[in-house]
Amino acid sequence: MNSMRVNGGRLWSRLMQMAEIGATPHGGCNRQALTDADVAGRKLLSRWAEAAGCRVRVDAVGNLFARRPGREDALPVVMTGSHLDTQPTGGKFDGVYGVLAGLEVIETLNERAGVPTDAPLSRQAVKASFEVHIEQGPVLEQKAKTIGVVTGVQHMSRHEVVVAGQEAHAGPTPMDMVRSATAALGFNFLEMISGAGHDSCNVSAVAPTAMVFVPCAGGLSHNEAESALPIDLEAGANVLLPAMLSMATTAAPATQT
C-alpha cells in the first residue's frame, strides 16, 4: 500500500474558505444551487482545480468536472466527487467535503513527484467512482469509529444496483479498494448501510461505486451546527487517495457505460 498522505491542513483550510461563501450568522452555509453564492463557490473550486493542473468543464446540466490527465487519456476515468451546494440552512461539510477531498487527492498526487496514473481522474466512460461524505447519522461517533465503509443505501430502490455493481465486474471493485486502504492505514472502521441518499446512489447505476463515511458530531447534518473533526476529514481523504490510485493504475476492465 502506498505511503502517501494528503495534506489535512490544506483540506481543512479550503473547507473553511469555501464555508465563507454563503456563510450564515450561526456558523452554517447557505449556498443553494444556481444562486450567486453557488456560482462563487464553483468559481473558487475551478480556480483551485486549474491551479492543480486540471482541465475544468461544465456539462449540459451544470455538473462541473475537473480532470487530471492520465498517461493514457482514452482510458475510462476514475472519478470522485459530491455536491458543492448546500441546504438553505446547511453546514460546512455536507457535500463540499467530498468535493474538496477529491481535489486534495489530486494535489497530493501532483506533489509527490507528480505521481502519474494510467487512467485520467475525472469523467468520460467511468471505470470507478468514489464519494466521501460525513455520515449524517450518529453511528460512527457512538461506536468511536473513524471510517464507515458503505455497503448499501436504505430505503432506495437503487440499493440493488449498488450491490449488483459490486458483484457484476471481474477484478477488484472500488469497495474492495476502500476496504484494503482502510485496513492498510489501520483505521477503526465499520461496514454500514447509509440511511440517507447520496449522489453515489445515482452514479452506481452506471459505474462501480464506493462510498466512505466519516463521523459528524451528534449525527447532525443539513444544519448550521454541522461539525466534523479535521482529523476525521483527513482520514477519509487518506482512504480515498490509495483507493483511487490503485483503481487508476490497475488493468482492471472498465464498466460499459
Ligand SMILES: [Zn+2]
Ligand atoms: Zn450530501
